[in-house]
Amino acid sequence: MSGPLDGVRVIELAGIGPGPLAGQLLADLGADVISIDRKAEPRLPDRPKDANRRNKRSVAVNLKAEGAADIVLRFCERADILIEGYRPGVAERLGLGPDAVHAVNSALVYGRLTGWGQTGPLAARAGHDINYISITGALAAIGETGRPVPPLNLVGDYAGGSLMLVFGLMAALVRARTTGKGDVIDAAMTDGSAAIMSLIHSLRASGLWQDRREANLIDGGAPFYRCYETSDGGFMAVGAIEPQFFAELLNGLAADPSWAAKQYDQAEWPAMQEEFAKAFKTRTRDEWTGRFEATDACVSPVLDMAEAPRHPHNEARGTFRELDGYPQPAPSPRFASGNADFRRGAFFQGEDTINVLKEVGYSAEEIQRMIDAGQVGQSQ
Incomplete structure (x- = not known):
């Protein structure tokens, strides 16, 4: 075309x-x-x-x-x-x-x-x-x-x-x-x-965003929106913001189910993050990928640029294509x-x-x- x-x-x-x-x-x-x-x-x-x-x-x-x-x-x-x-x-x-x-x-x-x-x-x-x-x-x-x-x-x-x-x-x-x-x-x-940055400025004006890094919902401050290291030195990306997705995260991690009622209590975030970090360190990145891939926990592996073209989803959509001797992002959008x-x-x-x-x-x-x-x- x-x-x-x-x-x-x-x-x-x-x-x-x-x-x-x-x-x-x-x-x-x-x-x-x-x-x-x-x-x-x-x-x-x-x-x-x-x-x-x-x-x-x-x-x-x-x-x-x-x-x-x-x-x-x-x-x-x-x-x-x-x-x-x-x-x-x-x-x-x-x-x-x-x-x-x-x-x-x-x-x-x-x-x-x-x-x-x-x-x-x-x-x-x-x-x-x-x-x-x-x-x-x-x-x-x-x-x-x-x-x-x-x-x-x-x-x-x-x-x-x-x-x-x-x-x-x-x-x-x-x-x-x-x-x-x-x-x-x-x-x-x-x-x-x-x-x-329009939305972030709006959140700040509404008192929902602090001028401190790792203290907010989507800047790594929330334990359910950050990256965690796995036992093999890989990382998993967690974005379980909504309560129903957070519940699936807790289930997949076999974490304390009482965290569900405390998800947005920032005073609990340090302890919650510590528990999640310990849990993720018990398995490899691929093991966690297999555990979460079929769920709505919003958990995915952090891939490097060599790995990304080989991910099954990217392969299925043709997100990367070979040109000039190397895989590069295909034209977008569709x-x-x-x-x-x-x-x-x-x-x-x-x-x-x-x-x-x-x-x-x-x-x-x-x-x-x-x-x-x-x-x-x-x-x-």
Whole structure:
């Protein structure tokens, strides 16, 4: 299947992290995503192991070369979306800011993805995921009692950045297709990571959340929502929040049934946690998995990235698929009309330069002149 975004063309000004993931998510669902990479790279025997490059095409354009911006603007004439992740002002200096792009295509949706946003006192500063989520309250709420723990770069870069950008792009694209007028999306990871904390802020305002880690319902403070070590050094994830699920947890652990009436008594949590920890240490991870798998106790094994693709549920759903020599997450979400598929593996930078230039009307002679002038490159 080509996917629900078949016919949507996206220009991605290549960057790192959340921008390429946003492009990958669009490409996975059928969009024609053209990555504008800074230079061509040699075609090696093995494809790059970079899932963010899959299902895309790559054109190598030296954006600092004279006249290079005009090449990208030619692409924009036929595009629906542009994604850029530069610091504020960089795209404008390259001649590819929103005004320049909308001058050639007023219906294009222009997506800008940054950590701090296009405005504000930190807008021009460097940063990474850990910095962006540190000022929104998200980082302070995650981790152990003694210190916050970075949740990889999932909260700021990807949830607050990539996913929020894609959400904004799709919303603006719907309107552009109705009105013929494009838009500019200012997707800041600070804004996005704050937005996905909405419920936690509400719980705090209602007096149901404390500003202390491991002291709350879903931050590891509750003995029925945390991870426990098993006898073989593995871990089990426990999420038995509701009373009926908690009852099944107690039964599976052969724990004191009187805990059922004290589930939400925080004064009892330390003793309850100690009993649960001792119980989990009596069996291996696989033994506990077998004991709980057929129940609604909300208990599951903690798998590493090598194990996850082999889990029976993931195998049954095809959650991971082999591509470029390793298992990687399949396109998501799924559609009743048919799901998108892997159309191609990760690109070598610049491998589609000539073909894409021909598509937008450049002749063979013009392309050769651009190659000779150092404006574009072709992967060899």
